[in-house]
Amino acid sequence: MAALNRFVRAAAGTAATLSLARRAMSAVASESGAWMPATFARAGLALPEVRRDPAERNVQWVFLGCPGVGKGTYASRLSQFLGVPHIATGDLVREELSSAGPLAGQLAEIVNKGKLLPDEVIIDLLSKRLESGEAKGESGFILDGFPRTIRQAEILEGVMDIDLVVNLKLREEVLIEKCLGRRICNECGKNFNIASINLKGENGRPGISMAPLPPPPQCASKLITRADDTEDVVKERLRVYHELSQPVEEFYRSRGKLVEFDLPGGIPESWPKLLGALNLVDHDEKQSAAA
Numbered sequence: 001m002a003a004l005n006r007f008v009r010a011a012a013g014t015a016a017t018l019s020l021a022r023r024a025m026s027a028v029a030s031e032s033g034a035w036m037p038a039t040f041a042r043a044g045l046a047l048p049e050v051r052r053d054p055a056e057r058n059v060q061w062v063f064l065g066c067p068g069v070g071k072g073t074y075a076s077r078l079s080q081f082l083g084v085p086h087i088a089t090g091d092l093v094r095e096e097l098s099s100a101g102p103l104a105g106q107l108a109e110i111v112n113k114g115k116l117l118p119d120e121v122i123i124d125l126l127s128k129r130l131e132s133g134e135a136k137g138e139s140g141f142i143l144d145g146f147p148r149t150i151r152q153a154e155i156l157e158g159v160m161d162i163d164l165v166v167n168l169k170l171r172e173e174v175l176i177e178k179c180l181g182r183r184i185c186n187e188c189g190k191n192f193n194i195a196s197i198n199l200k201g202e203n204g205r206p207g208i209s210m211a212p213l214p215p216p217p218q219c220a221s222k223l224i225t226r227a228d229d230t231e232d233v234v235k236e237r238l239r240v241y242h243e244l245s246q247p248v249e250e251f252y253r254s255r256g257k258l259v260e261f262d263l264p265g266g267i268p269e270s271w272p273k274l275l276g277a278l279n280l281v282d283h284d285e286k287q288s289a290a291a
């Protein structure tokens with residue numbers, strides 16, 4: 001992990017400095033997510049092979065999927081199940097936004113339009129997260145929300161092996177309803193969902209039901225909605241996903257690493273089936289699914 005951090009630091013270089021970040025901001029305004037300074041390309045070419053034997057580390061998995069599909073929910077459960085950290089770049093971004101740092105306003109403007117942040121901003125945040133994890137003795141991870149562009153996937157592939165990529169899928173109308181129903185407790189940070197999904201099957205597709213995930217009484221009065229979970233912004237995030245992130249599925253499919261998983265319903269139904277699809281056995285299945 002130290003090697004990745006050295007690389008991403010070298011690659012991101014001065015990404016944390018105001019000047020580069022400002023350049024990134026102006027670049028993103030014209031072509032979101034597609035801009036890359038020469039320093040990246042140079043560092044990428046000079047990249048030393050840094051690969052740890054899988055027997056000496058924990059799993060290094062990635063979760064892909066559209067906004068609202070449940071990446072956070074299932075990646076977080078799986079991280080507890082496997083004893084590895086769940087690293088969600090969206091969470092890192094939101095922490096940065098709430099830090100009131102000098103760039104928070106500019107970053108918020110991009111995020112709240114449903115666009116992707118420049119690669120160097122994300123890589124800088126991820127690099128810091130990996131470094132602090134390494135200092136605490138973490139090994140392995142489940143990445144959620146990264147990589148989100150082919151370039152990010154190439155940068156990651158340049159420095160470490162990803163063992164498996166889980167691609168979660170749901171019908172688009174469900175994704176929108178789920179994003180609009182999402183609520184977060186502004187005290188404990190837990191995610192809930194007030195949407196009650198009940199769609200009939202059509203055109204050979206099965207119907208789908210998902211019960212709401214209501215907050216406990218102590219959170220009920222502290223619920224907030226993400227600023228980017230409005231209908232227009234969700235639709236833009238879906239458009240950006242199809243344009244920039246969907247190609248990442250093919251990137252991993254062609255490497256034989258992609259596991260496709262169509263969510264059949266809510267957590268109690270989906271969790272055991274996801275474990276089955278991943279050849280994992282939950283010895284405590286009933287409690288775990290209902291939790």
Ligand SMILES: Nc1ncnc2c1ncn2[C@@H]1O[C@H](COP(=O)(O)OP(=O)(O)O)[C@@H](O)[C@H]1O
Pocket residue numbers: 033066067068089090091093110111114115116117118119122144145146147148149152228237
């Ligand atoms: N890998 C990334 N590359 C660029 N921007 C990112 C990345 N990860 C997160 N972001 C930014 O943070 C926002 C929220 O991310 P996330 O919580 O993962 O959203 P979603 O629910 O759309 O999957 C994204 O819309 C984007 O602006």
